[in-house]
Amino acid sequence: MRKHIVAGNWKMNNDLAQTENLITDLRKQMKTSDSEVMIAPSFTNLWQAFQTLREDETIEVIAQNMHFAESGAYTGEVSASMLKSIGIQTVILGHSERRAYFNETDESLAKKVAAALANDMRVIFCFGEELQDRKAGKEENIVASQIKTALFHLDANAYKHIVLAYEPVWAIGTGETASPDQAQDMHAFIRKTLADKYGGDVANSVSILYGGSVKPNNAKEIFSKPDVDGGLIGGASLKAEDFYAIVNAF
């Protein structure tokens, strides 16, 4: 059985007080759920969020990014071992905003993925096509190339620690969602891409999340698709009620 995962990517939102308030609100909404629930606050608030939720087994605090080097002269960056040292076990890598604004490439992401796994972290690896790619009918080529370049250096065992997040760039923060059928078609293609390289057992064990304008009113239909194992939620993760409505959409 693949895990259902709903992860909230808070991006560059919420200072310390707002982080504490949102966590308090999340705890009020919390019900037992079979899904894994995660939140990704900004670096400055990770430690506080982790401490606050330490006793709480139901929400995992995760990071939005990390550097591939272990340490050194990389001003402004944070390493996997630093994240581990404050209890963080999971990191989002390759978000389209990191690719677009911070020049991340699948080549550099391959190094980040390797560094995270070398530190026994779990990776939520994000990828997805841009609007012009979809209009040109190239979305499968783009997605296959992103996965192959960033992940195909891994051995089959590594996929126990990999979660995939398909996020079509044209659907992120735009209110434009891939239709449930578009999401399902792409998720099935992603699973086939994995199966061709690693075999069906690996492909069927990896959770593939959908991200891009998932809201309480569309989550149920998207999550009902057989190859959609959860969501990476941006805007709607900043309101506890909306986030839990999405968590409870499974």
Ligand code: PGA
């Ligand atoms: P959105 O963001 O839900 O606001 O579209 C999703 C994401 O960027 O992970």
